[in-house]
Amino acid sequence: MFKGSKVLVTGAGGFLGTNIAKRLVEEGSHVRGTLHTRSPQFEHQRLEYVQADLTNMEDCRRVVEGMDYVFMCAANTSGAAVMATQPLAHVTPNVVMNAQMLEASYQAKIKKFLFISSSAAYPPSGDRPVSEEEMFVGDPYEAYFSVGWMKRYGEVLCRIYSEKIKDPMNTVVVRPSNVYGPYDKFDFERSHVTAALTRKVIERQDPLEVWGTGEDVRDLIYVDDFVDAVMLAMATLDQFDPVNIGYGNGRRVRDVLTTLLEIDQFQHANVVINPTKPSMIPIRLIDVSKAKVMLNFTAQTSLAMGLNKTLVWYRESHGAKERLRTAHAV
Template structure:
């Protein structure tokens, strides 16, 4: 798809995915509108229109989507494992409002295409086997993600309804990410995911270096630049409705991730201590990348070591400006 001159809304322009998507689309000549709510943009986006909006309000959603050719819904209320376990409904009410109202506003405004960023956490557990797209509704999400997973599933059903079940349909793309990491991620321990938390602990040279859980949990990690390429490939597909995994297609344990970060950053004498009593999520989450490879021609290309090297460099230089210890 040629994005040159396209009117594109990125809802959630100050977030991790939204920031990286805005940078990518600005480089492709799109005319961008970005929504912000409770925090400012993380990066300068040349030529972008920035509007303050509370997407839990229908009037703000209507204002945001007006005149847009393409809408990316990246806005969401997110948090880490501890918060999810303590307050399972924390993701539900605000996100149901955002997702529902944004779809309705986009449909009413005659938007050409709508992209919803879902989550691999909405899938039912499949043990050591990578989960494929057609298995989304084969069982409940993992107990830890029960509420948040069904919230995402509800939004996916809404996307399919708008795309296939009504007059004047709104073409919709649902992208299901694995664990995305990279620059502009959340590094606050209260809300960060495992990779960002480990990067911060290593850069700060924490000693002891505490890791929540046993370190045996396995995740599919995809570097954010790869994820954005997959996202844009999905949006460029011709189907009126598409739901697709955008993932690396391989798993790494938390221990392997940490060992790679330590190696890349030269932290040879780290006193690593795993704490099984602290909250983690599910033991194994793997995702199948066959559909994206076969239908979109997309494969993640950034090796884990290279992606972590870039993330470490960005976090140190852009956020903390902490010099590498000698």
């Protein structure tokens, strides 16, 4: 579908944008990637980077000109600490960017527009996996109220462009669980829990602090699997029909850490649980049966395999081999 096509990936310096742009050029696409504050993490002869502030409508029009498809990966994102103290950081800029990029894409007659929503927008479902039709049956979790409603509004905008106007534009909406892997944010101020734990294990931190109780349950999907699902969704879906993308089961934060310690052979780690630090909701699971039926998608990468790939990539990318060798010697 994408071979030879001109594809815009917004937020191409970020975690999901980098991985999607990388896959697209590998499949033969000509990719234009937008950058704002971040630098490129990946280079390719068919990947052109352009500076843009997507809260500026003129920039949105400029970057989308001449494109066939748009992957909307640009977003202000961060971890529990920022979400707890600055909830509006996830609202205003993202609402503006999403609205303006949809309008610019529509005016440019884009064939398909992909919007990455979030499973954080769902209302509470206890320990039961939540299905797609439940998105608007109640408010999101209080901890995710701001970012949840921002994502919901993005979905409503996608539906308007896809169903409620003359000469509609095809929009594809995916709702990922917790994605992890190479090119993620690993700085502690903005990282999510899996990336933060990965870095702490590699650096052999002592004590190794776990935020929250360690009992929070998440559905973790390796980024290559997520990109597989995104490509299938763009190729398969020809109408507004949001779909959950996840691994299909939950793992406790403390289990993720245990797996990291075992894979990386970090014995006798001094693990300290700190319940005073910000964490989010105790359990969040999503029903992935729709993706299996509609996209013929099932995640293939086990948690142990995905974490091992992430550890290897981090060391190769951040020059951590010498630090590890020194730690073992001590």
